[in-house]
Amino acid sequence: MMFNRHAVWSIYKFEIARFGRTILTSLLTPVITTSLYFIVFGSAIGSRMTEVGGVPYGAFIVPGLIMLSMFTESISNASFGIYMPKWAGTIYELLSAPVSPFETVVAYVGAAATKSLLLGLVIFATAHLFVDVQVAHPLLMLGFMVLIAATFCLFGFIIGIWAKSFEQLQVVPLLIVMPMTFLGGAFYSIDMLPAAWRTVALFNPIVYLISGFRWTFFGKGDVAIGISLAATCGFLAICLVIISWMFKTGYRLKN
Amino acid sequence: MQPIISISNLTKTYKSGHQALKRVDLDIRKGEIFALLGPNGAGKTTMISIICGIVNPSSGTVTADGHDIVRDFRAARTKIGLVPQELHTDSFETVMATVTFSRGLFGKAPHPAHIEKILKDLSLWEKRNTKIQELSGGMKRRVMIAKALSHEPQILFLDEPTAGVDVELRRDMWGLVRELRESGVTIILTTHYIEEAEEMADRIGVITKGELILVEDKSVLMQKLGRKTLTLNLSEPMTTIPAELGEWALTLKADGNELEYVFDTNAERTGIPSLLRRMSDLGIAFKDLNTRQSSLEEIFVNLVHTPAGEAS
Numbered sequence: 128m129m130f131n132r133h134a135v136w137s138i139y140k141f142e143i144a145r146f147g148r149t150i151l152t153s154l155l156t157p158v159i160t161t162s163l164y165f166i167v168f169g170s171a172i173g174s175r176m177t178e179v180g181g182v183p184y185g186a187f188i189v190p191g192l193i194m195l196s197m198f199t200e201s202i203s204n205a206s207f208g209i210y211m212p213k214w215a216g217t218i219y220e221l222l223s224a225p226v227s228p229f230e231t232v233v234a235y236v237g238a239a240a241t242k243s244l245l246l247g248l249v250i251f252a253t254a255h256l257f258v259d260v261q262v263a264h265p266l267l268m269l270g271f272m273v274l275i276a277a278t279f280c281l282f283g284f285i286i287g288i289w290a291k292s293f294e295q296l297q298v299v300p301l302l303i304v305m306p307m308t309f310l311g312g313a314f315y316s317i318d319m320l321p322a323a324w325r326t327v328a329l330f331n332p333i334v335y336l337i338s339g340f341r342w343t344f345f346g347k348g349d350v351a352i353g354i355s356l357a358a359t360c361g362f363l364a365i366c367l368v369i370i371s372w373m374f375k376t377g378y379r380l381k382n
Numbered sequence: 383m384q385p386i387i388s389i390s391n392l393t394k395t396y397k398s399g400h401q402a403l404k405r406v407d408l409d410i411r412k413g414e415i416f417a418l419l420g421p422n423g424a425g426k427t428t429m430i431s432i433i434c435g436i437v438n439p440s441s442g443t444v445t446a447d448g449h450d451i452v453r454d455f456r457a458a459r460t461k462i463g464l465v466p467q468e469l470h471t472d473s474f475e476t477v478m479a480t481v482t483f484s485r486g487l488f489g490k491a492p493h494p495a496h497i498e499k500i501l502k503d504l505s506l507w508e509k510r511n512t513k514i515q516e517l518s519g520g521m522k523r524r525v526m527i528a529k530a531l532s533h534e535p536q537i538l539f540l541d542e543p544t545a546g547v548d549v550e551l552r553r554d555m556w557g558l559v560r561e562l563r564e565s566g567v568t569i570i571l572t573t574h575y576i577e578e579a580e581e582m583a584d585r586i587g588v589i590t591k592g593e594l595i596l597v598e599d600k601s602v603l604m605q606k607l608g609r610k611t612l613t614l615n616l617s618e619p620m621t622t623i624p625a626e627l628g629e630w631a632l633t634l635k636a637d638g639n640e641l642e643y644v645f646d647t648n649a650e651r652t653g654i655p656s657l658l659r660r661m662s663d664l665g666i667a668f669k670d671l672n673t674r675q676s677s678l679e680e681i682f683v684n685l686v687h688t689p690a691g692e693a694s
Contacts, residue, residue: 131456137486141475148474216470220529223434223464224487225456382396382437 134226135234142208142238153242154249157196161250164192165257168314179316182345185258190341191313192254197247197272198279198308198333202300205239205283210290213380222381228374236284240276247272260344268343274359275336281366288370288379307333317349332358384448385409386537386568387433392442394428394592402428404592405442410537410570415563417583417600418572421686425592426572427467430539434464446537460489463535467542467572469522473515477506480514481528488533500528503558520551527558538562540571544578556582576679580604590686603681611674612643612654617667626664630657641668 146153168188179187212218221231254260262268283300290296311333317325328334329350338348339355348355373380387410394403402425410416420426431437433444435455444451449458472480481497501507504524509517514525523543530538540559544552559569559582573579579586579600586603588596596603619638630653633642645652661668 131489133486133489133491137483141483144479145474215472216468217472219434219436219464219466219470220484220487222436223459223462225459225489226487227456377438382431 131226131230134224135230135237138221138226138231138234139238142235143241145208146204146238146242154246157200157246157250158253160196161192161253162257164188165254180318180345180347183258186260186344187316187341188314189251189254189258189260190344191308191337193247193250193272194275194337194340195305195308195313196250197243197275198304199300200246201239201243201276201279202283202286202304203296204242205236205280206287206290206296206300208235208239209284209287210293210296213287214293218380228371231374232281232284232370236277236280239280239283240273243276243280244272247276262344263346264343268340271340271343271359274363275340278359278363278366281363281370285366285369285373288373291379304333307331308337312337312349332362335359336362383412386412386447387570388445389429389433390443392429392432392444393440394425394432394437395440402592403432403439406589406592406594408587408594408597410568411585413563413566413568414584415559415569415571415582416585416587417579418570418587418589419576419579419682420572420589424589424686426589427541428592429589430464430541430570430572434462434539435459456489460533461536463530463533463538465523465526465530465538465540465543467545469519469526471514471522471525474513476511476513477501477517477525477528478510480525481532484529485532488535490533496534497532500531503561504528505554520547523547523551527555531562535567537568537570540569542572544573544575552578576682580679588682588685596685604675609644609646609680612645613672613674614641614643614661614668615639615670616641617669620666624664624666627657627660 165185168184172184176184178184212221251260286296286299310328311331312328317328317334320328335350335355335358338350339352339359342348342352342355372378387408389406389408392403392406393401395401406425406429418426418429428437432439433446433451435451439452446458447461449461451458475483478497478501481501482492485493485497498507501510504527506521506524506528509521514522517525527540527543543555543559547555556578559571563569571578571582583600586596586598586600587594613635616639620634621638623632623634623641630643634640635642643654643657645654
């Protein structure tokens, strides 16, 4: 047995079924949130600020909105996926099964990323109800979404292993990722900031991710697409290194 | 015959500094029922957890059916089923879903007929579409056994399988364990109920303070370490034991109506003929006498309260 496909498929199905139990809130929440953002940001602010860099403001915030939801949802889906068995004690079965760390990650992160991708697409579709958005590079856009979903689900997986309580599970997405996303140009271009703040913003890794995703829509971003891709892949690589270390040492998984 | 599980020099020291296992060596024979006895905190669960891959050993090696549990973990774990002590279940899953999940997790293709057989054997078939959170504790225990058997393991670990379950389930479980043994499955169980080990096990290992102090065939153990008690029903009750009987360790029971004498069956001289002669000389008559073999429980209590060196 080189690859335990039955195990990967079983975990994947288990996780998708878990999402399925909350399908209504999972998919309705982003639709409502997106609509609210469009009403508040698009209509209220957009009526005063018509364009950002030649793109209508309503359309401009679409990539940022998708990213914001995908970041937080990816982290929470993936972290819950691995935290729950730890919390309930059912992790004993995973640890005693003939499943490699790679297969474990593929299954859990794959399932969480699937849900994040669906969510991103739902938000994208909802946005179409409010504004006219043209995507310059649809394939790249999809590719970027997959990359972002995978990266943030890996990050969430790390948090799920690290967390010792439900509170710790929420700390990173709510207190770190959410503010960084707001400050990372989800709803504005960092060109609009004063020069000093623009320099500070460039230290925020989220800027590169949102900028890259926005580039796939409008052909331009705050930073070059190459840098955005490199930053995303760099983050992905860091997550992979941390996860492999966690499995190697059994960090918070095994005694 | 090659042992199905071979533990060599196994040591585990937790981060807290607690040494749970101290250089344990043990071979489990294929097809046997092995009972691991020991007081709480003796290292039973640690040992099982290491073999199953839940706890990392500090040093030493373990092979399962010839496969090293670390280097060749896939082959080793595929052979093993584990029913842990605690009831850990996915509350929102149905019985059928969770047992099917376990089979897949252990790398086996779906086999609905096999799952159906297990659920029927464990009286869970009627509950197959019930969510686990709606089941009683005993039923949850059955679900955990069903999960462990879902991938047709050759080695089954039962960690305190009957702790806190009712008489009926315990009887069912014993029946199931015997059936599994007949089908060739090797069973390793830990238990607090000594009568369970006495009833079921082929061999017994006693572990205390992280050391395996004894491994023996049950019958040999009972014979070797067993003591017998001779009870004499006196014709006339006595208030004190006469000084002339001082060389035998006698106790007076039942309001002076019984004399009890505990003796070692393996001793060259049991001291019984001379005791009876002396009693006859003193004119102490008795109506009846009987002897009783000590139970495994008594042997066990004796063992774990004796320093390791002396016990074996």
